[in-house]
Amino acid sequence: MEKRFVIPTIAVALAVLSLTVYVTSSINAAAVREGSVPALTPLEIRNPEIATKYGITGYLEISSAPDTPSSLTIIGNETSITFLLHFVSYLPNITETQVTLDPSSGLGLSIQQVYNGGTININDLVSYSVGKTITIKSGEVVPVTLTIHKPANFPHGISFPAGPVGIMANVPIIDNTGVYING
């Protein structure tokens, strides 16, 4: 090869090699994309900028009614707690959400308390003041009363957590309730 062709030939070869590597890596990059899986807390769910990044269209927040004590004692055979269900939509075209309340469905939250002698299934003791399905509009707060029924053979002196058992929705649920029941 003549000397004057050596450098241009190397340069062209380098360019072709680079183009080949570039095209190959582009094809691979298109075939294998990486996605991220977060771990979210209520802090991120309530933040529309973060939440919508993960396809979250809104959320249902459940709180105890104001002035609800952190612990309640069952007087007689039953006691009641009022929960406030608040739906927040992140999309203008989603104006309401359907919520099911069925403690015996096996879906949603269940609570058990193990004690020295057995296990209490809280879902078996409760009922709601509304039907099994309600619709909540965006921004609306709907009060729902949970009644806890104490069976005759209920063990004495047992404390257990109560909460919005059996509640399901098509959006994330943030449960802010935190009431203990003294049986």
Added chain:
Amino acid sequence: MGKTILIIALTFAVIFLPLPTQVRADQPYYGGYENRSVTTTSKVLFDVDFAGTTSSGIPSSKWLGGVLSVAGANSTSVTGYIHQSLVVLWNSDSVTWAPQAYYGGSQHHYYSRSVGSGYYVAFYGRIDIGSGNATYKMYAYPSEEAFNSDQPAIYTWSNATKSQNFVVGAQYHDGFLIKHLQFGVESNERVTETTWYESNSQISYYDGSSWRYNAAYSTCGNTSHITCIRRESLRF
């Protein structure tokens, strides 16, 4: 003429030199994974506690979490679903449990509630799968007495899923090591304002007759691929 070709060729080469792909974890994450051959399971388990951490040292805008994550599958074929049990310590000393699942980078289901405080001696998280549902369990032990006598409060969250089982172990896919069962510490931002301790223990899966405990290897955000969807890989 030769110099012109040289300049054009070198310019061309520099422009098209491949650049490294930027990868970024959404949240700080450091954990471990079981480096065994892939096998199926219906239950996974872990334990978290925050003993030794002064929660008031965590800024109120941050949280410190322990997490167990597992890939959903039909037999050994992954479905792309990821199921997670997250246990978070806040500045207020409250501990939140947040079971959640994702598919293709989008959230599939989510629930959260307070299940205790930072002084609790153990938070055992378990995820079961079967009959079309993923069932997350949280066993909260407020004291040594409750732990020693096995008297926890048990919170269960159950949601429909399209996976029949989980897979554990690790395998290569499209050049990525996919780590199907992972556990670790995660937060929304690095917690650097206090010295914190978060213990992950009892990491195991059920083999049909007993819980299996294996050696684990470390992993961190950018290399923590957990499942794949067709040719897409998902990581923390």
